[in-house]
Amino acid sequence: MANGPLWCYFYALRYLEKPCPKVGARFYCSQPDNNAVVYGTEECLSGILQSIRRNSRPPVLLIENSCAIGLIGDDIAGIAGRADMPCPVVCIDSGGLTGGFWEGYRAAARAYLDVMPPQRRSEVQPRTVNLLGCTIGYYNAANDIRELKRILALAGYQILACPGAGSGIEEITTMTRAELNIVVHEELGLEIAQYLQQEYGMPYLSLPPPYGIEGSLDWLKALGQMVRMDDRSLQAVQREAGDLERQMRTAVLEMQQIWGELCFPRTLVAAPSSVALGMARAVRSEWADTGPLTVVLHDGRLPHQPLDYIDMILDGQSDSQAVERQLTGLAGGLLLASCNEKAILRQQAAPVAVCQNIALPVCDEVILSDRPFMGLRGACHMTERLWNQYIDFCQR
């Protein structure tokens, strides 16, 4: 339940409905008015709580305070307690004062784990992992998560839980049985991994997500080293990677003879930090030849050390002028970003060669297939997209 105004609720609902079309049936709004701001939101909240109690009986209820309501200082947990809800209630102050999507995700995860702690870690199942920091709130994320699970299964791992991307209460409660936590999106999952390590002694591995064929193999190798997995476990993955590489090489070389190399004077990658850094690495090492490569991190979470495959890193939260300058200078280049960056480019009438959506918001593309960006199938998919757009650009 959003304990806040309807306008903010509608915005969140629209965002959530895209990856999760039925979310409206389990997302409520308390609609506080001016009086509630003065006298508290208990009256507004109690009405909705009673309605939830009567009609939906959820296994857990999460109440999120919006910005202004968070300032009033209502005892939300107390109000929920008085409402005698037949389920655990998780209360979060994660309005816009705290930050954006990423801060909200982390705050919700911590609050959830505090109220609904997983089981103590008594037994560990070998070759089992959890995926942390996943969300279906990223672009094409459901397909990416499916591909991650597929390549992990191909390499002999079993996934116990993937909180934030479909895991239910039971899976999260028993996730402590896993041998290792894998942080997929560091900006979302690192704090949870650290918390689980501290409280439950669970080791974790945090790497940029696996983009590209080499990127995917490296990611799996690093994972294998961490859990002391036999190198032979990668045989099936390597076989598939080899087949894909041969298939891609044949197709691409034929096009290369006609259209030349996939080569860009400049590249700009803008997305949440894990996606942007991972994609930038794959662009530089596998997907294209490029001049200076700039990365814009939507969440502003800068890496601790410089990365040799990136020429410039900008904070998407505070470097808006620099981002605009970079976009203006991108003529003929490669843009992997969201529609926000594309719209800036278009408004300035700066034509780029290839524009590929990799982050939300996206207003100009329908995705109905199950093709990911991550993993082996993702590498194939991205190569196909970049090449086809490049060929289209050459014909414009």
Next chain:
Amino acid sequence: MVISKRPVVTIKGGCSCSMPGVWRAVAHNEGAVVIYHSPKACGHVTREMNLGGYYRSVARREFVPRQYMAPLVVSGLKEEHSIFGGAEQLRQCIGYVVTRYKPAYIVIANSCVAGVIGDDVQAVAYEAGQEWKIPVMSVPCSGFLDGEYYAGFYHTGRALADRFMFPRPAMENTVTLLGDRGGPGGPDVQEMKGLLQYFGLKAHCHFPGYASLEEIQRVPASALCVPLGGRAEAFSWMRRLASDLEEMFGVPFLDHDCPVGWQGTKTWLKNMGKLLGRKSQVLLAEKEQEQRLRQQVVKSRAKIRAARVVLCIGRPLLHFQPDWVFELLAYTGVSLDGIILLRGLTGQQRDAMRRELQNNTEAPVFDQREGAAVLETADLVVTTHELAEDTKRQLFLPVLSPVGVGGLVLVMQKLARLAERPARRGGIIYGW
């Protein structure tokens, strides 16, 4: 059972925020910069809203490259400002905006957070204006508190009028259009301009949006102001702005909302003719517009008339006046088998809508639960909310009523297209 695809939320009070209204009011005014005295997230919401608008304009070939877009800067209120206040943060933000953008003027929109903290934004704006020697205006709304979208829009218009307008001699046959409706290039405003032409009137300003400083200063020289609302709430605010301008500069205004439906268009034309003392033009306009409508009715009627239609309503009267829909259905010759009031309406809203429906139709009115049978047999559903029955062919009614005969014709064409679809295909057509 009739199930709305999206939850039909019972709207207890307001459902919008004043800040996007402030921004929209000057979004395309050259030299303007808008500051949201708010957390970053509020700017993000507006930017996404604007992004959708941008792509819609691209899709409709209405996009104007390099059109001025007022920078939207957020002061970035954080938790600590709830203790020490956010005034200093706002001062710094204004300083940054002045240095970075060198604006002709700044408009500050307050968030609900600023309202709760109690920052004296008006005082900060006044001091900043003195310090930087440029107009800095604030609007007396705080996010969703003290007014909604149109309140923000109105107060911004009023602030611009107070600041930049001064009395000027009237220029004959000139009109200022008050409101937004997609701006000067949009089909709604084009439709209005077409109607104004019958009276020899020319829209020389669009206010408060899409206006340079020079155009804003030209508003008091208008012979007439014409409000562009589109629904009760919007019109009441635009009427208030028109009334203010009349009081301040003696510019009369047409006290009528946008022409909606054919009867509404005729009334609008009559009122305009009466106001201007040009009744002969009314006859010509009526004749031509009726002919335009009849041509489309003949084309559409053949495709739609056999259809059995159900109307589903989930918006309260404040946001949806249904009379033009009945007119549209009557022209197309369909049988309206029933009207279903969706669950989101409160008891009071439901009663008010029932009374309104009684004035317009004899079709039976059902509550959501009772309406299943009539929906089952319907060929077409005309609705304010998407229904989960994907196999039903649905026309989603526009939030703002369509303007003039052109608007009515567009919706009629869409309904005809929907009727031509194979029934088993179902699907939704958006009526805008």
